Amino acid sequence: MAFGAGHHLQLIDGSGFIFRAFHALPPLTRKSDGLPVGAVSGFCNMIFKLVEDAKGPDAPTHVAVIFDHKGKTFRSDIYPEYKANRPPAPEDLVPQFGLIRDATRAFNLPCIEVEGFEADDIIATYARLAVEAGGRATVVSSDKDLMQLIRPGVDMIDPMKNRHIGPEQVEEKFGVGPERVIDVQSLAGDSVDNIPGAPGIGVKTAALLINEYGDLDALLERAEEIKQPKRRQTLIEKADQIRLSRDLVTLRTDTPLDRDLDSLEVRDPEPEAALGFLAEMEFRTLTKRIAEKLGAPMPEINDTPKALEDAGDGAAPEADPALTAAFEDAVYEKVTDAAGLQAWLDRITETGHVAVDTETTGLDEMRADLVGVCLSVAPGAACYVPLAHVDGEGSGDLFGGGERAAGQMDREEALAMLRPMLEDPAILKIGQNMKYDWKIFRRYGITVAPIDDTMLLSYAMHGGLHRHGMDELSERYLNHSPIPIKSLLGTGKSARTFDRVPVDEAVNYAAEDADITLRLWKMFKPQLHKAQVTRVYESMERPLIPVLADMEMRGVKVDRDHLSRMSNAFAQKMAGLEAEIQEKAGRSFNVGSPKQLGEILFDEMGLEGGKKGKTGAYATGADVLETLAAEGHEIPALVLDWRQMSKLKSTYTDALQDHINPDTGRVHTSYVISGANTGRLASTDPNLQNIPVRTEEGRRIREAFVAEEGNILLSLDYSQIELRILAHIADISALKEAFRDGLDIHAMTASEMFGVPIEGMDPMVRRQAKAINFGVIYGISAFGLANNLRIPRDEAKSFIDTYFERFPGIRTYMDRTVEEAKEKGYVETLFGRRIHTPQINAKGPHAGFARRAAINAPIQGTAADIIRRAMVRIPKMLAERELPGQMLLQVHDELIFEVPESAADALSDAVTEVMEGADLPVIKLDVPLTVDSGRGKNWAEAH
DNA sequence: TTCTTCACG
DNA sequence: GACGTACGTGAAGAAT
Numbered sequence: 001m002a003f004g005a006g007h008h009l010q011l012i013d014g015s016g017f018i019f020r021a022f023h024a025l026p027p028l029t030r031k032s033d034g035l036p037v038g039a040v041s042g043f044c045n046m047i048f049k050l051v052e053d054a055k056g057p058d059a060p061t062h063v064a065v066i067f068d069h070k071g072k073t074f075r076s077d078i079y080p081e082y083k084a085n086r087p088p089a090p091e092d093l094v095p096q097f098g099l100i101r102d103a104t105r106a107f108n109l110p111c112i113e114v115e116g117f118e119a120d121d122i123i124a125t126y127a128r129l130a131v132e133a134g135g136r137a138t139v140v141s142s143d144k145d146l147m148q149l150i151r152p153g154v155d156m157i158d159p160m161k162n163r164h165i166g167p168e169q170v171e172e173k174f175g176v177g178p179e180r181v182i183d184v185q186s187l188a189g190d191s192v193d194n195i196p197g198a199p200g201i202g203v204k205t206a207a208l209l210i211n212e213y214g215d216l217d218a219l220l221e222r223a224e225e226i227k228q229p230k231r232r233q234t235l236i237e238k239a240d241q242i243r244l245s246r247d248l249v250t251l252r253t254d255t256p257l258d259r260d261l262d263s264l265e266v267r268d269p270e271p272e273a274a275l276g277f278l279a280e281m282e283f284r285t286l287t288k289r290i291a292e293k294l295g296a297p298m299p300e301i302n303d304t305p306k307a308l309e310d311a312g313d314g315a316a317p318e319a320d321p322a323l324t325a326a327f328e329d330a331v332y333e334k335v336t337d338a339a340g341l342q343a344w345l346d347r348i349t350e351t352g353h354v355a356v357d358t359e360t361t362g363l364d365e366m367r368a369d370l371v372g373v374c375l376s377v378a379p380g381a382a383c384y385v386p387l388a389h390v391d392g393e394g395s396g397d398l399f400g401g402g403e404r405a406a407g408q409m410d411r412e413e414a415l416a417m418l419r420p421m422l423e424d425p426a427i428l429k430i431g432q433n434m435k436y437d438w439k440i441f442r443r444y445g446i447t448v449a450p451i452d453d454t455m456l457l458s459y460a461m462h463g464g465l466h467r468h469g470m471d472e473l474s475e476r477y478l479n480h481s482p483i484p485i486k487s488l489l490g491t492g493k494s495a496r497t498f499d500r501v502p503v504d505e506a507v508n509y510a511a512e513d514a515d516i517t518l519r520l521w522k523m524f525k526p527q528l529h530k531a532q533v534t535r536v537y538e539s540m541e542r543p544l545i546p547v548l549a550d551m552e553m554r555g556v557k558v559d560r561d562h563l564s565r566m567s568n569a570f571a572q573k574m575a576g577l578e579a580e581i582q583e584k585a586g587r588s589f590n591v592g593s594p595k596q597l598g599e600i601l602f603d604e605m606g607l608e609g610g611k612k613g614k615t616g617a618y619a620t621g622a623d624v625l626e627t628l629a630a631e632g633h634e635i636p637a638l639v640l641d642w643r644q645m646s647k648l649k650s651t652y653t654d655a656l657q658d659h660i661n662p663d664t665g666r667v668h669t670s671y672v673i674s675g676a677n678t679g680r681l682a683s684t685d686p687n688l689q690n691i692p693v694r695t696e697e698g699r700r701i702r703e704a705f706v707a708e709e710g711n712i713l714l715s716l717d718y719s720q721i722e723l724r725i726l727a728h729i730a731d732i733s734a735l736k737e738a739f740r741d742g743l744d745i746h747a748m749t750a751s752e753m754f755g756v757p758i759e760g761m762d763p764m765v766r767r768q769a770k771a772i773n774f775g776v777i778y779g780i781s782a783f784g785l786a787n788n789l790r791i792p793r794d795e796a797k798s799f800i801d802t803y804f805e806r807f808p809g810i811r812t813y814m815d816r817t818v819e820e821a822k823e824k825g826y827v828e829t830l831f832g833r834r835i836h837t838p839q840i841n842a843k844g845p846h847a848g849f850a851r852r853a854a855i856n857a858p859i860q861g862t863a864a865d866i867i868r869r870a871m872v873r874i875p876k877m878l879a880e881r882e883l884p885g886q887m888l889l890q891v892h893d894e895l896i897f898e899v900p901e902s903a904a905d906a907l908s909d910a911v912t913e914v915m916e917g918a919d920l921p922v923i924k925l926d927v928p929l930t931v932d933s934g935r936g937k938n939w940a941e942a943h
Numbered sequence: 944t945t946c947t948t949c950a951c952g
Numbered sequence: 953g954a955c956g957t958a959c960g961t962g963a964a965g966a967a968t
Contacts, residue, residue, distance in 0.1 A: 593967085621948065622948080647948085647949060676961060680961075684962065685962095686962090689951060689961075774959090779959070784957060844955080849959095859959090892961090
């Protein structure tokens with residue numbers, strides 16, 4: 001039945017409630033892990049009360065919970081300063097935004113937001129629609145801005161005070177009736193929202209004037225008649241500003257809406273979902289009350305403080321049988337037409353979340369084409385939408401094949417249908433390695449949001465225990481081995497691309513991936529809080545996806561000719577060296593073969609110092625060859641030269657040319673968010689985090705990384721960030737002071753250790769101190785230091801002893817960290833990232849590795865966290881300040897930007913500010929973070 | 944597929 | 953007492 005007379009729409013101002021409840025209610029945290037849930041609790045109580053009260057003739061027949069969409073609204077376009085002086089949301093409130101949306105869905109209530117509009121506009125629009133349809137509406141809010149909506153058919157309830165707001169209350173507040181509220185607000189302005197109004201006129205005066213002249217237009221027209229000179233002048237001079245204020249305070253009643261009134265019909269809550277959520281929040285009383293009300297059994301609540309629980313033994317958590325059961329029984333549907341797809345979209349709207357997976361023609365997101373899309377809404381319930389399969393089994397050649405396969409939707413039509421769902425802020429899109437799918441959709445003009453990523457959920461919770469690929473996660477947590485992609489595509493020469501896989505074969509593989517992703521999400525998401533890594537995931541993993549995707553899609557311009565010229569030069573030099581080496585060796589052999597080289601040097605030539613490794617081959621690494629060269633042998637020195645040329649040519653000057661995208665002329669790397677255990681990123685295809693810099697010849701490769709015409713490359717890097725973090729974590733006051741005073745940290749260390757003055761210090765002494773400083777970060781050992789400094793081991797040991805004597809805090813830190821790892825099974829960064837250390841209690845040589853890794857992880861990991869935090873903030877900041885220029889690359893402690901020359905100074909200052917403050921507000925380091933910068937037409941100049 | 948080597952922070 | 957080590961990565965080429 002269509003919404004109309006007799007129907008009653010309840011519009012709940014979700015966003016308004018969040019802020020009011022957060023500030024009005026005492027702080028409340030979840031017992032097991034300290035997650036702030038005060039506003040969530042208040043919200044659930046309110047919802048419960050509304051449901052309770054909703055009996056009898058006044059009961060709402062339709063209901064919706066409305067939220068502000070994040071980001072700017074149309075009001076900022078009219079007036080850029082609108083809400084510009086709003087401070088960011090309190091740290092404890094941020095995680096509750098998402099939780100309250102979760103709560104809404106758990107209670108089976110529609111959760112509505114619209115990009116570019118405020119919740120108030122949506123409420124105003126629905127209220128208008130309800131009245132026009134002959135029904136009525138009740139606004140549930142404490143926000144005075146909504147009082148302008150009150151009229152016959154539109155009521156208001158204050159959920160905080162639990163009282164009705166009618167014309168009398170409005171009169172009390174504004175001195176006028178609801179229909180004149182806009183006029184008063186336009187004059188009085190609002191300092192919270194930064195609405196200017198008429199200077200010097202507050203609500204009292206505004207009401208007086210409006211009551212005297214009837215309405216705002218009349219007042220402005222007859223402003224000359226005002227007796228008080230000051231007031232008169234203001235109203236005449238500021239008429240435009242007052243009209244602008246009116247545009248800002250007037251709520252829009254034409255907000256574009258995805259859902260019509262009928263779709264908001266009241267649905268009964270599903271006890272399982274609602275109680276499950278409440279139990280997860282550990283609201284004992286409320287869970288009990290609602291369980292009774294719904295006539296459902298009280299779920300078990302485990303609120304044992306996490307610290308008391310045995311954690312991190314590496315064992316897989318017990319799986320919910322619903323998630324692991326019966327992959328064989330799953331029925332995967334092939335969607336071939338619009339009606340079929342619409343049915344799935346309807347299911348998704350109802351569920352509020354969906355697992356999404358794309359199938360493409362290749363692994364390079366910048367070049368691969370979309371072949372199909374899979375969707376899953378529940379375990380075992382998934383579909384595949386084939387879009388671009390071609391016929392012709394095994395005929396990727398010139399003849400036959402290439403015909404579009406039958407029974408597929410048109411790609412544009414399907415994407416047009418999927419787009420609203422993929423961009424709907426109220427529908428969560430879940431992916432495994434979502435950055436990949438995000439980029440694919442982005443190339444078709446769709447920006448997927450909001451998103452969750454099972455790979456990153458696993459990374460946040462299980463970092464260090466195992467890798468986070470889908471096959472691994474599925475086997476480990478779902479006890480199911482997915483269909484290998486190779487069984488469809490084949491391997492080697494006979495491999496085909498996914499579009500050549502027959503549709504019916506593709507359905508099961510593709511849909512299974514979406515199914516697995518959904519099951520993993522259902523298992524992982526509720527565990528996030530218990531693992532106490534919600535903040536890590538929410539602030540350093542999830543928001544990084546679009547940031548990195550943008551960087552990768554932008555790419556960096558590379559000068560092919562420069563690389564090509566270098567390749568030729570290297571080829572010539574190598575040929576010369578090769579001839580010389582073979583001549584001196586007396587026979588020809590493969591200079592690139594360590595095995596053959598070892599045999600030449602140590603067997604045929606009989607050089608000393610040949611050591612065989614565990615595979616029985618001689619070691620011929622650079623350190624071995626350097627020792628031999630220093631003894632005066634020619635071949636090792638020549639081989640070292642040859643190796644350098646060979647490395648630079650094959651890995652860089654040749655390979656980078658192949659990575660230049662023909663469409664963009666730029667190189668697009670991929671960052672692996674979950675690649676490194678410590679929280680660092682990894683860069684692949686190509687790796688742009690190991691472009692040479694340490695040798696003169698290698699550095700010239702950086703000249704090939706250039707800025708577009710009129711732009712420059714800007715490099716900003718953290719100075720000594722890991723040592724600063726060490727100084728903070730280990731609380732070494734001498735180091736902290738040195739950093740605060742901007743001293744040369746290695747010289748200072750040497751001075752402290754050896755009692756020599758910094759002035760006129762022997763560079764060798766400083767070098768040794770530097771090696772020790774770095775060694776400490778790596779979990780120092782006498783052997784390693786001796787190797788690095790090429791000094792006897794006992795000498796290295798005495799250095800270390802001296803160091804520990806002078807800085808006893810370092811040893812305390814190392815012992816404490818190893819102890820923590822043994823006890824808990826993980827170590828933590830300052831921002832709460834957990835790195836598991838499953839090998840820490842091992843015996844044998846493994847133990848040493850694990851020990852040093854545990855010592856290093858909090859230091860390297862904290863540095864990685866800091867730059868991640870900066871990277872998440874930078875694009876927002878650049879957009880807010882309207883600074884041109886873009887972030888291109890990250891190299892662990894360095895960010896590289898491309899920026900118009902004219903904006904370089906401004907961008908450099910702004911980014912430096914963000915980077916240097918990236919530890920705030922979660923923690924405040926005892927040492928300053930400092931950022932150095934460089935710039936130039938190419939990366940060599942910028943570094 | 945595994946090992947060795949070497950590029951980076 | 954011997955083992956065999958600096959931490960974290962990815963790519964190329966040879967060997968298996």
